[in-house]
Amino acid sequence: MTNKSTAVIVFLSATLFSSPVHADPSSAPPPAGATIAGQEAERPELKPGQKASSEVDSLSLHYLEGYFVDTGKVIASPLHWESKDWLKLGLVVGVTSSLFLVDESVKKFAQRNQSPVASGVAKVGNAFGDPLYILPPVGAFYLFGYLTDDSRARRASLLALESYTVSAALTSGLKVLADRHRPNSGDGPTTWDGPRLNLNNLSFSSAHSAAAFSIATVFADEYKDNAYVAPIAYGLATLTGLSRIYCNEHWSSDVFFGAAIGYFTSKALLNYHKESETNGVHHLSILPEVGANMAGLTLKFDF
Numbered sequence: 001m002t003n004k005s006t007a008v009i010v011f012l013s014a015t016l017f018s019s020p021v022h023a024d025p026s027s028a029p030p031p032a033g034a035t036i037a038g039q040e041a042e043r044p045e046l047k048p049g050q051k052a053s054s055e056v057d058s059l060s061l062h063y064l065e066g067y068f069v070d071t072g073k074v075i076a077s078p079l080h081w082e083s084k085d086w087l088k089l090g091l092v093v094g095v096t097s098s099l100f101l102v103d104e105s106v107k108k109f110a111q112r113n114q115s116p117v118a119s120g121v122a123k124v125g126n127a128f129g130d131p132l133y134i135l136p137p138v139g140a141f142y143l144f145g146y147l148t149d150d151s152r153a154r155r156a157s158l159l160a161l162e163s164y165t166v167s168a169a170l171t172s173g174l175k176v177l178a179d180r181h182r183p184n185s186g187d188g189p190t191t192w193d194g195p196r197l198n199l200n201n202l203s204f205s206s207a208h209s210a211a212a213f214s215i216a217t218v219f220a221d222e223y224k225d226n227a228y229v230a231p232i233a234y235g236l237a238t239l240t241g242l243s244r245i246y247c248n249e250h251w252s253s254d255v256f257f258g259a260a261i262g263y264f265t266s267k268a269l270l271n272y273h274k275e276s277e278t279n280g281v282h283h284l285s286i287l288p289e290v291g292a293n294m295a296g297l298t299l300k301f302d303f
Contacts, residue, residue: 125243129208213262
């Protein structure tokens with residue numbers, strides 16, 4: 001069991017090496033017109049109905065290409081990390097490893113304090129991390145932006161969808177490889193059968209938490225001029241994580257690590273798009289090729 005626990009911690013570190021912990025937008029070059037040296041030039045805030053000089057403004061082939069481009073950047077991100085990025089990695093791994101030690105105690109506390117009111121609140125939290133409940137409102141918000149010509153609403157919706165998709169891919173892969181038993185299985189928090197490919201035990205990490213924080217982070221960033229958006233968004237995302245523990249679906253370490261994946265994925269994607277808008281660089285090119293004996297497409301991808 002000790003060997004498996006050690007393998008899991010090593011695997012945890014290796015997984016985060018592919019996570020976008022380097023999502024500090026200060027590394028992006030300032031846009032034209034920025035005259036204050038040493039300060040980050042942020043993208044101008046948009047008012048409802050205001051047009052954005054944004055590459056993420058509508059459903060298009062270019063937007064869908066971004067899924068592949070940004071996923072590639074996430075995978076290659078450790079090659080460009082600085083010391084502060086490795087520090088973030090160390091903090092996430094350290095907190096997650098510490099939670100391993102108290103997972104059983106947290107589970108027992110949550111199960112001892114069940115009540116009808118708390119169960120009702122937990123249903124709300126679980127819904128916020130469930131794609132069946134959270135994706136339709138995101139789509140409706142995009143439709144609202146389309147009908148009212150609100151570019152920021154469309155942008156926030158599309159970025160939230162991309163962030164959710166990338167976060168879901170990361171957590172799904174980690175679940176299958178880690179093969180950790182859920183707390184409701186009756187097994188202890190140290191019961192790991194990974195790393196291996198298995199669909200039976202999918203506790204680590206929490207996909208609900210990753211989904212909630214990936215979407216909340218996008219809306220908190222896009223509407224940071226509104227003092228109420230970030231507290232509400234992150235409050236609902238936190239409620240999702242706590243609800244997964246309360247409902248005995250996840251260990252506390254599952255929830256924290258899933259939340260970290262969702263948060264840092266969103267921060268990285270937001271940073272990537274700001275850089276792309278500033279530099280006007282398109283990393284994925286699809287070019288037709290026609291020859292005497294063949295016809296096809298050439299894909300060119302630049303990191």
